[in-house]
Amino acid sequence: MxxxxxxxxxxxxxxxxxxxxxxxxxxxxxxxxxxxxxxxARAIAAAKQAEGETGFGWRPAREIEILRKLLARQPDLDPSLAAAVWRALISANLAAQGGLDIVTTLEAAPWARLAFGAASETRILSAAEALVAAKQGARTIACLPWPDAGTGWWVDLLDASLSGVHVCAASPQIAQSGVPEALLLAHRAPEASGKDTTLLAGPCDVLTAYGGLEITRQGPYSLVQLSSFFDQDATLAAGVRLVGCFALV
Known part of the structure; x- marks a missing residue:
């Protein structure tokens, strides 16, 4: 030797x-x-406040755009590492602008932490409580698990009391299978970012007209996803609800 x-x-x-x-x-x-x-980022926040803009600073479509540009410029950059680093930077910026109130279930908590880190307060609630909090809170984001046979929170969105609450993003933003672990909801309209996925809920027989992939169903209702962006003002059949839209990097 x-x-x-x-x-x-x-x-x-x-x-x-x-x-x-x-x-x-x-x-x-x-x-x-x-x-x-x-x-x-602090200068931008100060300029917004000086102009009287005190609204929701969360811009999921902008975040996806930033990550896509970064990975296009640096193809050797690990996508998951890039997403984690820039999520931390963006979350710190949002905290500086007044912070966010993050509500999540115990199951989805790891994905809430991945999306917003320690820069924002996180509260553990039931899925139903999280949806109500998202409806009522001006800066509240609900992080809920990806819908499946055992996860029926999306049916609650068919109730008129939760109108205006939409899926606006996903966590993680990089999902090799194309299916994220959790969805992020807020009382705001979804934003188009390109390569968006739309989620629709409603009566099973009515949703068949939209095509797409059925994710799950609960009783007479089903949840489907379509590979296109639906504006919240789009005309939908009676009983069909725009659950929201999300994009992955």
């Missing part, structure tokens, strides 16, 4: 030190750029 000579080992240590020095230099530059970005 050949043992490394002291000279070779010394050279390897020197190379390792040089690599670490290079990483330290990059870390310093990253810290400078993050501080610069945060300063610009």
């Amino acid at each position: 050949n043992m490394p000579t002291p000279l070779l080992k010394t050279a390897q240590l020197a190379d390792m030190a040089a690599l670490r020095d290079a990483i330290d230099a990059i870390d310093g530059e990253l810290a400078r750029l993050i501080a610069q970005r945060s300063g610009l």
